[in-house]
Amino acid sequence: MTTYSPAAIWVMVGVVGVGTWLLRLSFVALLARVETVPPAVTRILRLIPAAVLAAITAPAITNAGGSFDLGTARFAAGVLAAFVAWRTRNVAATIGVGMVSLWVLQALT
Amino acid sequence: MRSRAAIVRDAVSDIAPLLIGVAPFGVIAGVAAVDAGLAPLQAYSLSPIIFAGAAQLATVGLLARDAAVAVVILTPLVINARHIMYSAALAPWFRPLPSARKAGLAYLMTDQAFAMSILRYGRKDEPIGDRVVYYLGVALSLWLTWQVTTIVGIAVGGGIPPEWSLDFAVPLVFLALVFPAITDRPTAVAAIVGAAVAVGAAELPFNLGLPVGALSGIAAGYLVEGAAQ
Numbered sequence: 001m002t003t004y005s006p007a008a009i010w011v012m013v014g015v016v017g018v019g020t021w022l023l024r025l026s027f028v029a030l031l032a033r034v035e036t037v038p039p040a041v042t043r044i045l046r047l048i049p050a051a052v053l054a055a056i057t058a059p060a061i062t063n064a065g066g067s068f069d070l071g072t073a074r075f076a077a078g079v080l081a082a083f084v085a086w087r088t089r090n091v092a093a094t095i096g097v098g099m100v101s102l103w104v105l106q107a108l109t
Numbered sequence: 110m111r112s113r114a115a116i117v118r119d120a121v122s123d124i125a126p127l128l129i130g131v132a133p134f135g136v137i138a139g140v141a142a143v144d145a146g147l148a149p150l151q152a153y154s155l156s157p158i159i160f161a162g163a164a165q166l167a168t169v170g171l172l173a174r175d176a177a178v179a180v181v182i183l184t185p186l187v188i189n190a191r192h193i194m195y196s197a198a199l200a201p202w203f204r205p206l207p208s209a210r211k212a213g214l215a216y217l218m219t220d221q222a223f224a225m226s227i228l229r230y231g232r233k234d235e236p237i238g239d240r241v242v243y244y245l246g247v248a249l250s251l252w253l254t255w256q257v258t259t260i261v262g263i264a265v266g267g268g269i270p271p272e273w274s275l276d277f278a279v280p281l282v283f284l285a286l287v288f289p290a291i292t293d294r295p296t297a298v299a300a301i302v303g304a305a306v307a308v309g310a311a312e313l314p315f316n317l318g319l320p321v322g323a324l325s326g327i328a329a330g331y332l333v334e335g336a337a338q
Contacts, residue, residue: 009172012168051323055320086288
């Protein structure tokens with residue numbers, strides 16, 4: 001549960017919202033001035049989703065209890081779900097296998 | 110020339126299969142916002158204000174853990190930086206439009222609206238007006254689905270028992286999104302280094318492990334790509 005005040009959250013959500021809109025608008029608005037996207041920018045942007053999504057996901061399953069522990073039900077369920085995600089690339093199947101295996105492991109222990 | 114109604118029908122039938130994947134994601138985003146301790150109206154506000162699934166999940170996850178303000182703000186913006194690529198790809202098509210129209214269309218930009226529209230624009234030679242109608246058909250279908258499903262998530266959120274561990278669905282969503290993002294060696298290196306550094310730095314204060322991991326991954330992928338050229 002957050003301890004931030006509702007006012008602080010409104011400000012943060014507002015900043016993220018405006019920032020996201022500016023990212024979406026960027027080249028649509030600027031193209032009259034900028035002819036093409038610099039290649040170095042494209043190279044960096046291309047890498048962002050893989051790096052960020054992996055950096056969010058990995059600690060959520062390796063440090064499920066707050067500290068590094070590969071013996072948790074969440075780590076085992078996460079590894080199974082990762083295998084399904086890798087093989088099927090299907091969001092629903094990944095969530096389904098991950099949740100069901102977590103429930104089974106929690107029921108067994 | 111096709112009628113506007115026919116173009117809207119094309120748009121809706123093209124986006125429909127993707128909406129099936131978006132719906133559970135929206136419900137989870139709603140549940141996660143309530144779980145983070147946000148009041149219903151504020152929990153919902155992210156859907157119209159930010160309107161980006163992965164970024165909303167990251168924002169409420171970081172709020173729940175009381176991450177530093179800079180981390181709460183910058184993480185979703187880094188996640189959303191991919192929209193710059195979409196913006197660049199759509200920009201030549203939207204070029205003749207007035208600025209106000211561009212601003213509105215940009216607000217509705219998503220992975221799905223971008224992908225569907227670029228496919229269509231490349232295949233069909235249509236007047237600009239029809240292109241905008243198609244984009245709006247796809248983008249507004251997704252917008253409506255997202256608003257409704259996050260509201261459903263917020264409505265049921267408080268009623269779900271904690272034993273169901275539904276919070277685990279959030280890392281599972283990200284897990285499902287990681288693999289399609291890995292398309293070649295540099296993106297694979299970015300993911301592996303990003304994951305490893307984020308785990309190693311997980312105990313840093315203010316959830317700094319996430320930006321440190323992500324930036325390390327991006328740097329590593331960039332170096333690998335440079336070395337290959």
